[in-house]
Amino acid sequence: xxxxIIKAGEEISWNDEDGNAxxxxxxxxxxxxxxxxxxxxxxxxxxxxxxxxLMHSRLDTLAGLGLERFTCLEYLGCRQNLVKDLxxxxxxxTLQEVxxxxxxxxxxxxxxxxxxxLTSLDLSFNKIRAIENVDTLARLSELFFVSNKxxxxxxxxxxxxxxxxxxxxxxxxxxxxxxxxxxxxxxYLGKNxxxxxxxxxxxxxxxVLSIQSNRIVTMxxxxxxVALEELYLSHNGIxxxxxxxxxxxxxxxxxxxxxxxxxxxxxxxxxxEDLWASGNxxxxxxxxERVCGPLQALRTAYFEFNPLQRAQPATYRRKVMLALPxxxxxxxxxxR
Numbered sequence: 395x396x397x398x399i400i401k402a403g404e405e406i407s408w409n410d411e412d413g414n415a416x417x418x419x420x421x422x423x424x425x426x427x428x429x430x431x432x433x434x435x436x437x438x439x440x441x442x443x444x445x446x447x448l449m450h451s452r453l454d455t456l457a458g459l460g461l462e463r464f465t466c467l468e469y470l471g472c473r474q475n476l477v478k479d480l481x482x483x484x485x486x487x488t489l490q491e492v493x494x495x496x497x498x499x500x501x502x503x504x505x506x507x508x509x510x511x512l513t514s515l516d517l518s519f520n521k522i523r524a525i526e527n528v529d530t531l532a533r534l535s536e537l538f539f540v541s542n543k544x545x546x547x548x549x550x551x552x553x554x555x556x557x558x559x560x561x562x563x564x565x566x567x568x569x570x571x572x573x574x575x576x577x578x579x580x581x582y583l584g585k586n587x588x589x590x591x592x593x594x595x596x597x598x599x600x601x602v603l604s605i606q607s608n609r610i611v612t613m614x615x616x617x618x619x620v621a622l623e624e625l626y627l628s629h630n631g632i633x634x635x636x637x638x639x640x641x642x643x644x645x646x647x648x649x650x651x652x653x654x655x656x657x658x659x660x661x662x663x664x665x666x667e668d669l670w671a672s673g674n675x676x677x678x679x680x681x682x683e684r685v686c687g688p689l690q691a692l693r694t695a696y697f698e699f700n701p702l703q704r705a706q707p708a709t710y711r712r713k714v715m716l717a718l719p720x721x722x723x724x725x726x727x728x729x730r
Contacts, residue, residue, distance in 0.1 A: 435448060435451060435453075435459065436459055436460060436461075436464075439464070441463050441464060441465065441466075442465075442466050443464055443466065443467060444466050444467060444468045444469065445467075445468065445469040445471075446464065446467060446469070446470050446471070447469075447471040448470075448471065448472045448475070449471060449472070449473040449474055449475075450473070450474040450475065451472070451475055452475065452476065453472060453475040453476060453477055454475070454476040454477060454478065454498075455477065455478070455479065456472075456477060456479070456480070456481070456482040456483070457482055459482070461482055461483075461485060461486055462482075462485040462486070464486065465488065466488055467486050467488055467489060468488060468489060468490045468491065468511075469489070469490065469491040469492075469493075470483070470486070470489060470491070470492055470493070471491075471493040472493065472494050472497065473493055473494070473495045473496055473497075474495070474496045474497075475494075475496075475497050476497060476498050477494060477497040477498065477499065478497070478498045478499060478500065479499075479503060480492075480494065480499065480502075480503040480505055480506055481503050481505050482505070483503070483505045483506065483509065484504075484505035484508050484509075486509070487508070487509065487510065487511065488511060489509050489511060489512055490511050490512060490513050490514070491512070491513065491514040491515075492506070492509070492512060492514070492515050492516070493514075493516040494516065494517055494520070495516050495517070495518045495519055495538075496518070496519040496520070497519075497520055498520065498521065499517060499520040499521065499522055500520070500521045500522065500523065501522060501523070501524070501526070502517065502522060502524075502525070502526050502527045502528060503527065504527050506527050506528060506531075507527040507528060507529075507530045507531065508530075509531065510530075510531070510532070510533070511533060512531050512533060512534055513533050513534060513535050513536065514534070514535065514536040514537075515528065515531070515534060515536070515537050515538070516536075516538040517538065517539055517542070518538045518539060518540035518541055518542070518560070519540065519541045519542075520541075520542055521542065521543055522539065522542040522543065522544060523542070523543045523544065523545070524544065524545075524546070524548070524549075525539065525544060525546070525547065525548050525549050525550065526549050527549075528549065528550070528553070529549045529550060529551055529552035529553065530552055531552070531553060532552060532553070532554065532555065533555055534553050534555065534556055535555050535556060535557050535558065536556075536557070536558045537550075537553070537556060537558070537559050537560070538560045539560065539561050539564065540560050540561070540562045540563055540564075540582075541562070541563040541564070542563075542564055543564065543565055544561065544564040544565060544566060545564070545565045545566060545567070546566065546568070546570070546571070547561065547566060547568075547569065547570050547571040547572065548570075548571045549571075550571055550572070550574070550575060551571075551574045552574075553574075553575060554574065554575075554576070554577060555577055556575050556577060556578055557577055557578060557579045557580065558578075558579065558580040559575070559578060559580070559581050559582070560580075560582040561582065561583055561586070562582050562583060562584040562585050562586070562604075563584070563585040563586070564585075564586055565586065565587060566583065566586040566587065566588060567586070567587045567588060567589070568588065568590075568592075568593070569583065569588060569590075569591070569592050569593040569594060570592075570593045571593075572593055572594065572596065572597060573593075573596045574596075575596070575597065576596060576597070576598065576599065577599060578597050578599060578600055579599055579600060579601045579602065580600070580601065580602040581594075581597070581600060581602070581603050581604070582602075582604045583604065583605045583608070584604050584605060584606040584607050584608070584626070585606070585607045585608075586605075586607075586608055587608065587609060588605060588608040588609060588610060589608070589609040589610065589611075590610065590612075590614075590615070591605070591610060591612070591613065591614050591615040591616060592614075592615045593615075594615055594616065594618065594619060595615070595617075595618040596618075597618070597619060598618065598619075598620065598621060599621050600619050600621060600622055601621055601622060601623045601624065602622075602623065602624045602626075603616075603619065603622060603624070603625050603626070604624075604626040605626065605627060605630075606626050606627065606628045606629050606630075606648070607628070607629040607630070608629075608630055609630065609631065610627065610630040610631065610632060611630070611631040611632060611633065612632070612636075612637075613627070613632060613634070613635060613636050613637045613638070613659075614636075614637050615637070616637050616638065616640075616641055617637065617639065617640045617641075618640070619640075619641060620640055620641070620642075620643070621643060622641045622643060622644060623643050623644060623645050623646070624644070624645065624646040625638075625641070625644060625646065625647050625648065626646075626648040627648060627649055627652070628648050628649065628650035628651050628652070628670070629650065629651045629652075630651075630652055631652065631653055632649060632652040632653060632654065633652070633653045633654065633655070634654070634658065634659070635647075635649060635654065635657065635658055635659040635660055636658070636659045637659070638659055638660065638662075638663065639662070641663070642662060642663065642664065642665065643665055644663050644665065644666055645665050645666060645667045645668065645691075646666075646667065646668040646670075647660065647663070647666060647668070647669055647670070648668075648670040649670065649671050649674070650670045650671065650672045650673050650674075650696065651672070651673035651674070652673075652674055653674065653675060654671065654674040654675060654676060655674070655675045655676065655677070656676065656678065656681050657671065657676065657681055657682060657685040657686065658685060660685060660686075660689070661685055661688060661689070663689065664689070664690075664691060665691055666689050666691055666692055667691050667692060667693050667694065668692075668693070668694045668695075669686065669689075669692060669694070669695045669696070670694075670695075670696040671695070671696060671697055671700070672696040672697060672698045672699045672700065672725070673698075673699040673700070674700050675700065675701060676697060676700040676701065676702055677700065677701040677702050677705070678702065679702060679713050679714070679717055682697065682702075682714070682717055682718065683717035683718065686717075686718055687717065687718060689720075690720055691720075692718065692720055692721065693720070693721060693722045693723065694721065694722065694723040694724075695714070695718060695721055695723075695724060695725075696724075696725050696726075697710075697714060697724070697725070698710075698725045711724055711725075711727075715729060
């Protein structure tokens, strides 16, 4: 007779009566034991539980967890596990939030599309190659696909209530498939392979646009984004600030690490509070004073790692303060 020793998160081992390790008697018995181990992870949860968190539990499957008994479950968090398939989620129609950040998913299961109450879905840091099976989620407001292998923005047409879409660190080359997302307020596309600002004209409610670390050389296609408040374009190849004539609500403009030789095209941004322009080719204090001086709402400006700072490091801060007395912070240091 053998005694099974099972601990959550560990491989199943077997001891005989003398304490010596031995192999399971059969594959079926091993499977049964694994199922028991999975259920043990949830043994402390009542069937009326609304939130379950299984972060870093070494889960490689949802099968055997007995999730179907949680008929009131609204949140399921399984971050940092090894899960490859979300099929069992179809038994949880009450789910509103699903978080499988950092697992081993390669595709989005059809079971996700059956979760009609879902408002938030995070499948970041997986190996997903295509956006699919989510366009039926009419109540979804937040969708996170950061750091996957996605090449196209597609199959999002039914997400009329989506306000936040994060697709950073993928393999996207073109901004497309967003025309029907009229409620969208935040869009994150950093660290992709995008070369042109396009496909944004329908996003009338967009407040935050982040397209850092791409291949953009021209600021264009932003004229319909009349609600835009924050624009992040750092680490691209932009040579001139332009195309912001209708973006008068901007409070933050990030053009760090581009190819700017002068500031221009921002004199009308009366609500601008933060201007981040470090790591460019700016060399004129007169240019900064002429363009930014009238911007009385401006409180923070970053100009370090430009020729004007490198050439005169000892007097740089003093000159910026004299040129722009309205500032309360220069680079990372508050003004005194």
